[in-house]
Amino acid sequence: MTESHRPASRTRRRMLHAGAGIAGATALGTLGLGAARAQSAAAANYPNKPITLIVPWPAGGSTDRHLRLLGQILGEQLGQTVIVENRPGAGGTLGPATMVNAAPDGYTVSQFPMGMLRMPHMQKLAWDPLRDFTFIIGVTGYTFGFTVRADSPFKTFDEYIEAARARPGRIDYGSTGVGTSPHLIMEQVAINAKVELNHVPFKGNADLQQALLGGHVMAQSDASGWDKFVDAGQMRLLTTFGEKRTQRWPEVPTANELGYGVISASPYGIAGPRGMDPAIVAKLHDAIHQAMADPRHEEVLAQLNQEVWYRNSEDYRAWAEQTYREDKVLIEKLGLAQG
Template structure:
């Protein structure tokens, strides 16, 4: 028994030494980051901005590979097959914690992923056309309660954070809205501007439309007022106990050595101070949001559980 214990200790020490040695030389070739969305969107823009800033910190090129599909889970599915050496990583949007509760998937967001760090968060905003009679969320909710199903709202699709936000508002208030899913924010914005629907729920893509007066914002689903939407009340401020966290982070395959994770999380933190990265945050109206690996791993487990409870408890039409 003592010999076996000693052998296990030696093996563990050897593995630790190997991981430290690997991290010392890491990276000695380009690193690939998967963006699980099509090119041109905010996630792609911010993923590329992070990649450029990380390349300065790591001293190697960072290659962005777009893999849209599977509700933002293509990156997680990809790294399940990747070697845990830090050369193939993925962005991890919040939707990966919700999707397993919606349909059968080929990944476990807690067991199959090594979370490195978050670098930004999205904020959802409930909007109406500028000539809408609704000037507050309360007015919208009161009308929807008196006229069930008459208020149509658009989102980029079923089970998106945008959809969850309105479903949660229904549950909290007893109001009844009618969901109209679209393929993306641009289609939804056009539908609101064209008066095809009465309400649009967007992420940060609506910022320029709100600034120009083409959309009126009623509330955000953030836990506190984001700088980009500083004049807009949150749902909590409006009297509804709802916030929808939606951070985006960086992750690798399970088994990624601690030393490499530490190196990468520190690089992400430093990259977030890069002037070009900061510029893209401002231009795209998204918030910087940093969690290190330990905090992000804890958040992932809690978020996965929370999303299951939300999906189970809501009627998502």
């Protein structure tokens, strides 16, 4: 081939490549349009089968009590059954993590507890709490408290802490797992009070309650699944960890007013897998928001001494992003960050 032929040859190749690019772009555009139409049709028909709501705690605990009722009301709103599936473990992160490989079609959603924003700072995980999930709606937050058995020698929270000061590492308490709010609350208390406590982790608050009642741990830090045991006289509530005393147990002081400098409510909401159709997210958000206003939902929150913590999808994600950054600092302060 001579020099005079090369420019023409290169020109033809460029034209062929350009043509292939246009054809590819047209094909991708057609595929994209087709996918968008299919997605739109799926949203229009959503839901047309049962929805699975993952509760990452054992059955019978406070979160299970709350979300079972919310799921029931949500099912009524959507005209489909909402199946509650308990998947406890890993401090409440095991259940939501199973959604990473789930289809983002709105038929699998989960509670998104605070541990999801903390555990990645404590160990290497196969998922990212911000990248791998769709934030649907913020719902409520816990009332955390510290209880002992009714026959415990500890009559006040100060007495429990003084016992820990006298016997370093010998005074124990149970929580719902490493990295959960009930655990981190007590880690902060121990640092502020300059005492060493023995932490005993459990899968969830149902088995934790039974361990305390059975005398297997001295005390427990937990959400208000202990309410019925306190009201029945089987447990003694020594302190709560909110900004102010609860309406239900107004005689019980907060840890903050006792001078321990700890306040926590640990908000949570509902999330789905990454990549959900915005139209389906909007349907779920609106239906859950309506369910939250149902008198039955308000009643169960009152029983658990929890308050509504509503956040729309955008605000819920923004809150998660900020909390993820802030909790990194907390985990490092408590000496729990991965090496």
